Amino acid sequence: MRTLTSPVKLVPWLVAMLSAPVLAAGAHDHGGGRLDVSIEKERITIELELPLDVLVGFERAPRNDKERAALAAAGKKLNDGAALFLPTAAAECRLTKTEVSLPFAEGTKTAATGEHAxxxxxxxxxxxxxxxxxxxxxTLFRDFSRLYRLELQRVGPVGQAGGRLTRKAPVVRW
Amino acid sequence: MSFLARLALASALNRRWTLGLTLAAVALSVALLLGVERLREGARTGFVQSVSGTDLIVGPRTGGVQLLLYSVFRIGNATNNISWVSAQVLGQHPAVAWTIPVSLGDTHRSFPVLGTTEAYFTHFRHGDQRALSLAQGRPFAGLFEVVLGSEVARALGYQLGQGITLSHGASELSLAAEALTQAAEHGDKPFTVVGILAPTGTPVDRTLHVTLESMSALHLDWQGGAPLPGLKIPAEFVRKFDLAPKDVNAVLVGLKNRSDVFRMQRFVNEFRGEPLLGILPGVTLDELWGLLAVAERALKAISALVVAVGLAGLVAVVLAGLNERRRELAILRSVGARPGDIFALLMVEGVLVIGLGVVLGVVLLAAVFTAVTPWAQTQFGLALGGTMGGTLPAAAEWPLIAAVFAAGTLASAVPAWRAYRLSLADGLTPRV
Known part of the structure; x- marks a missing residue:
């Protein structure tokens, strides 16, 4: 009898999965971003890295007014951290610091960094x-329709954990 | 109702062999179902305990899972090294509290040898933030001194002060080489056992620990993984050489401030000296479980199917028995049992077998795990977590048990319903 997927056939696949390089620095994944969350005592620090393509659909200097407007809109959304991330209401968290670096935005100097931004x-x-x-x-998935997944790393009082946020599961839980 | 239970019991006793076998099938399938779940949980706890104190693991740029597996669990091989200079730069980073270099590759009678520094004994943490402690002796202080993991000492019967030699490369290779030429033995440079660690339930138990300098000294007169022909540097002369390590396989990093870990990870991944990879062990473990989830689900599905087969067996046996029990049931009817009573009688029997099967399955599982846990610890250096040795089912197992019980009860209703129908239609003189 022929089996559809013999265990032997799974072996190369498993090997491939195991040897797949993790998204190290420099890795650039259209449709996906990285989200690092650390919790220490009262402070939550969230670090986000998104390919520019996810935000505006291009990864170069804007060429016309429409693209400039898209970039400005993305910058505005990214700067509104209190709307992007909603910790449990009962924890009474408030945003204390926001730093956004958006390439090609007005007022920022962007060195040529190769093909991606x-x-x-x-x-x-x-x-x-x-x-x-x-x-x-x-709410990143709602704001940016080109974003499909966020690779999550988090550290906190209960240790380290990883995971993936998606459109259907846009919540960091622990 | 109690007379029904008594009646069911008496009737079941009368058919004890067929029912007994069915009971065994149910018990085994329950044990399998719960065992898969327990093994999964146990393995996870065991793995997490092995890396509890390490914030970051730094290695050459390779797969994160691979780096974690060889640096912590001694599974698989390192594909590359990182230079000792990079390791030292890491150690001097202001955010770093401690670093433990990891240098693997040699073995002793199939146990891995780890080259490291004294920091290993002060900073390595396992389980619930516990430090390593020595059962006997002291940490290594100089060349050709070795500290044994508890399982190494136990399995090989080594004592303090004993002299041992290490082999180059993996065990199977060196065994073959040993048989041929003795080429892969570091026989000219014996080590002295100076310490034996207390058991930890982690891969540490299966490891021999030496200094990085000893590791370099072993390979002074080696090149390209083999001894240089015609060159022998005796142990008493190696001190004249520069024994500073040239490279290591990985570095375990502890931070002063845990929330600096992402900043540090970025520093490592963007390191200018050479391509490095920094992983958070907890995150990479989750990645590993993610990869294994497919296999886990398959195992779970198979064990659920086994339970289904067990229950189907039960139904088949009771159904088949109905034919020979037509007379028994007809007599019961004639002395005043209502069809509902017949239905209840069969239900009681089924529920009894299921209930007993579940209890037996749980007991069987507890017995098996009590027997297997020490073996797993010696074979893999993994204490299979807290719930493993427990006799009572863990919280996560109750829903499974309930599900089996519910499915079994439902399945028992099939023969009960059939008997109910038969008892209406059948007379005292069934046509045979």
Whole structure:
């Protein structure tokens, strides 16, 4: 009898999966971004890295007014950290710091970095009732329709964990 | 109702062999179903405990899972090294509290040999943030001194002060080479056992620990993985050479401030000296479980199918028995049992077998795991987690048990319904 997937056939596949390089620095994945979340006492630090393509659909200097407007809109959204990330309400968190670096945006000098460009953002929240923190929801998927997944790394009082946020599961939980 | 239970029991006892076998099938299938779940949980806890104190693992640019597997679990091989200079630069980074270099490659009677520094004994953490402790002796201090993991000492019967020699490369290779030429033995440079570690339930137990300098000294007169012909540097002269390591396989990093880990990871991944990879062990473990999820799901599905087969067997046996019990059931009817009573009788029997099967399955599983846990620890250096040795089912197992019980009860209703129908239609003199 012929089997559809023999275990032997799975071996190369497993090997391939195991040897697949992780998304190290410099890795650039259209449709996907990286999200690092660390929690220490009352402070949540969120670091976000998104390919520019996800935000505006191009990765070069804007060529016309429409593209310039798209870039400005993306910058505006990224700068509104309190709308992008929603920690559990009961934890009473408020945004205390926002740093956004958006290539090609007005007022920023962007050195030529090859074929790809990434936007980086860093947000800090202070939570009055950090014990009540059960999760952080992100609205990034709603704001940026070209974003499909975020590779998540998080560290906190319960240790390290990884995962993936998607359109259907846009919440960091622990 | 109690007379029904008694009646069911008496009737079941009468058919104890067929029912007994069915019971065994149910018990085995329950044990398998719960065992798969327990093994999964246990393996995860065991793995997590082995890396509890390390914030970041730095190695050559390779797969994250691969780096984690060889640097912590001694599974697989390193494909590349990182230079000792890079390792030192890492150690001097202001955010770093400690670094433990990891240099693998040699073995002793199939146990891995780890070249490292004294930092290993002060900073390595396992389980619930526990430091390593020595059961006997002291940490290594100089050349050709070795500290044994507890399992190495136990399995090979080594004592303090004993002299041992290490082999180059993996065990199977060196065994073959040993048989041929003794070429792969570092026989000219014996080591002295100066310490034996207390058991940890991690791969540390299966490891021999030496200094990085000892590791370099071993390979002074080697080149390209083999001894240089005609060149022998005796142990007493190696001190004249520069024994500073040239490279290591990986570096375990502990940070002063845990939340600096992403900053540090970026520093490592963008390191200018050479291509490096920094991984968060907890994150990479999750990645590994993600990869294994397919296999886990397959195992789960198979064990669920086995339970289904067990229950089908039960139904088949009871159904087949109905024919020979037509007379029994007809007599019961004639002395006043209502059709509902017949239905209940068969249900009680089925539920009894299922219930007993589940209990037996749980007991069987506890027995098996009690027997297997020490073996897993010696074979893989993994304490298979907290729930493994437990006799009572863990919280996650109750829903499975409930599901089996519910499915079994439902399945028992099939023969019960058939008996109910038969008892209506059948007379006292069934046509045979």
């Amino acid at each position: 990434d936007a980086d953002a860093r947000y800090e929240f202070e939570c009055a009732q950090a014990r009540n923190l059960a999760g952080i929801e992100t």
